[in-house]
Amino acid sequence: MFLIKNSVDFQFVENREWLSGFINYKVGIDGISILFIILTTFITPICIISVNASITNRLKDFLIAILIMETFMIGVFCSLDLVVFYLFFEAGLIPMFLIIGIWGGERRVYSAFKFFLYTLLGSVLMLVAIISIYWITGTTDVEKLYELGIQAEYQNLLWLAFFSSFAVKTPMWPVHTWLPDAHVEAPTVGSVLLAAILLKMAGYGFIRFSLGLFPIASENFTMLVYVLSLIAIIYTSLVALMQEDMKKLIAYSSVAHMGFVTLGIFTMTQQGIEGSIFQMISHGLVSAALFLSVGVVYERHHTRLINKYGGLVSIMPRYAIVFMVFTLGALGLPGTTGFIGEFLILMGAFEKNILVAMIASLGVILGAAYMLWLFKRVVFGEMNKQELKSMKDLKTFEIITLSALVIPILFFGFYPEPLMNSIEASVENTLNMYNFDLINNLASKD
Amino acid sequence: MNFPILSSLILLPTIGALFILFTKSSSGKYQSSKYVALFISLANFLLSLYLWYVFDKKFSRLSVCRK
Secondary structure (H helix, E strand, O other): OEEOOOOOOOEEEEEEEEEOOOEEEEEEEOHHHHHHHHHHHHHHHHHHHHHHHHOOOOHHHHHHHHHHHHHHHHHHHHEOEHHHHHHHHHHOHHHHHHHHHHHOOOOHHHHHHHHHHHHHHHHHHHHHHHHHHHHHHOOOEHHHHHHHOOOHHHHHHHHHHHHHHHHHHOOOOOOOOHHHHHHHHOOHHHHHHHHHHHHHHHHHHHHHHHHHHOHHHHHHOHHHHHHHHHHHHHHHHHHHHHOOEHHHHHHHHHHHHHHHHHHHHOOOOHHHHHHHHHHHHHHHHHHHHHHHHHHHHHHHHOOOEHHHOOOHHHOOHHHHHHHHHHHHHHHOOEOEHHHHHHHHHHHHHHHHOHHHHHHHHHHHHHHHHHHHHHHHHHOOOOOOOHHHOOOOOOOHHHHHHHHHHHHHHHHHHHOOHHHHHHHHHHHHHHHHHHHHHHHHHHHHHO | OOOOHHHHHHHHHHHHHHHHHHOOOHHHOOHHHHHHHHHHHHHHHHHHHHHHHHOOOOOOOOOEEOO
16 A cells, blocks of 8 residues: 555636746635635625724725725635735735724824734745745645645745744734734724634644645644643733733733644644634634624723723623623633634644643633633623713614624534534645655655 | 636625725715625625535545555
C-alpha cells in the first residue's frame, strides 16, 4: 500500500489570467470556506438593518463601506492564489479603517491607526513570504503548491512570516492590544463586522496556508502556538473579568475565544480542527449578537459602563431574554453553538497534550465567570437608577436582527450536523495532506 | 464554462455599492440607499445558500491506492 498525496479538492473553481504568465485570478471553495462565505453574507444584511440608529451622518458612504467590505471578505475566503488572497486580505483593512476612523467614537483616529498599523506590519511580512514562495516554487497557485510542496529548509521562515500576519489578525496574545481599542471606538456595526468576520480570516488562513503549505514548520511550532493560545485563554479572560466597559469586556472575551480556535487548529486532529471551525462560526454569531446587544442599550443610555446599568430585566424583558441566550452562547452552554466548538477543541487537545487541555478547560470556567457576572450586573438586580427607567424595550428592527441571530445559535447548538457535514471531508483532506508531508519528510531524513 | 457563481458573489456587493454611489437620493435621508444595500446583501445571502445547497459535501479523492 502506498499513500498518494491527496490535495484538498476545491469546487466551483474559476481560473482566469490576470497578470499574464505570472498570476491568475483563481477562486474556488471547499467545505470549510463555504461556511465562512455564508457567515459573511448572513452577517452583512444584519449589519445593514442595524445601521438605522447608530449612524446619523454620511449613511450612504457607510453602506458603501459595508458592501465593499463584503466583497473583500468573500474574496478572502475563496481565493486559490496567494497573491489574490493577499490583495483581498489587505484590501479589507481599508473599509474597516474608514468605518472606525469616520464613524467611531472620540478616540477613533488613534484606534483606526493602531488597527491599521498593527495589521499592516504583520501582513507586509506575509507579502515577502509570498514573493519568496513564487521564487522558490515558480507559482502562487494554492492547489499547485499543495501538490508540489515547499522544501523543508524554507518552511520555518515562511511559516513565521505568515504567522506574523495571522497572529495579529486573530488576534493572539501579545499582539491583541489593537482589538479592544478598535472595538471600543468602532460604531456598533463596525464592531459586529470586525468580530464576526474580520477575525475569522486569520483562523481560516491558519488552516488553509499554515497547515496546508508548511506542515513541517507547523509541527515544529506547535508548542509556541499552544503557549500563546493558553496565555490568551487564561490571561485575557482574567482581564475581561476586570473590565468596566461592556464592549471592552466582549473584545477581551473574543481574544480568549480565538485562543481556543488557534489551540484547536494546531492540535492537528480531526476533532480539534473541526471544533475550531465550528467555534469560529459560533463566535461569529455570538459576538455579533453581543455587540448588537451592547449597541441596543448604548443607543438608549449613551454609556457602555457596566456600573451605569442594573435591573434591566424589569423594564426590558425581551432584551433580557435575547441577551441571556447570547451570554449562554458565549460561555459555551450545551445547547448553544459555543459548546460544540469548545468541546471538540478540548477533545482534540486532550488527545495531544493533557496538560494543555486542562489549562484550556480553566478558560471555560473563567468564560462563564465574566459573562455571567456581566449579565448579572446589567440585567439583574434592583432597578434603582432613575435615568434607566425611561429606557424602552426592543424595537421591531432590533427584534428582527437579534432573533435572526438567536435562531442559528440555538439550532446549530442542538443540531450541528449540517455544519459538521460540510467541513468533515475537507478537514480530513487537509489532515491527510499534512500527515503525508510529515511522513515524507521523515522518510527522506532516514 | 458554467455560471461564475463565486465571482458573482464577490462582485454583487461592489455593484450594489457603485449603484448607491451614483444614485442621488432625495430629502437627504438616504432611506432608499439602505433598501438597495439590504436588497443586494440579501440576494448575496440567498446566492450563498444556493451555493451551499449545490456544493458536493462528500467530494474527496481516494487517499490510498495499491501499486
